[in-house]
Amino acid sequence: MNRKGQEEMIGFVLIVVLVAVIFLVLLGMFLYGDNSEGEEGSREIIYFLESLNEYTSSCAINYEPNYAKIGELYDICYSGRGDCLGGKESCDALKEEVEQVISQSFNVNNASFYKGLEFLAYVDKEEKEQILLINKGNCSNAYRGGDILKPIYAGGGNIIVELKLCFD
DSSP states (O other), X not given: OHHHHHXXXXXXXXXXXXXXXXXXXXXXXXXXXXXHHHHHHHHHHHHHHHHHHHOEEEEESSSTTOEEEHHHHHHHHHHTOOOOTTSOOHHHHHHHHHXXXXXXXXXXXXXXXXXXXXXXXXXXXXXEEEEEEEEEEOXXXXXXXXXEEEEOSSSSOEEEEEEEEEEO
């Protein structure tokens, strides 16, 4: 008879321990769930930058309809290999195209979620050589960001493209 009571107590203790473990796992997922959102936001920015590189610009370098992609314009602007047909400089075309795509993709102002942004493209050889910098709004507080690396075909080194989206 005593044995049956002991078995019931052991079963009760096992159930309490199992419920406590499940509770702790759920509590940990709830408390540390914010980190995955930050990583997801950074991943989305990286996807945006990769897509931006593949965006076809309105700048034809050699002949029409051979329009350069944004990713190619970084290299062309940095190396000074050519201007767009029609006389526009490749660096000016790059800046206009990137500003246009960013303004259509992200609403940046004091009334929106994003209060500011910083877009930077530079060559990282022995020292940083800036290709393009776009600042908009206030970027003094928290931000979500990402960067991608693109090899330079002529002369070695890498072009690094960074985007920070700032919020309050």
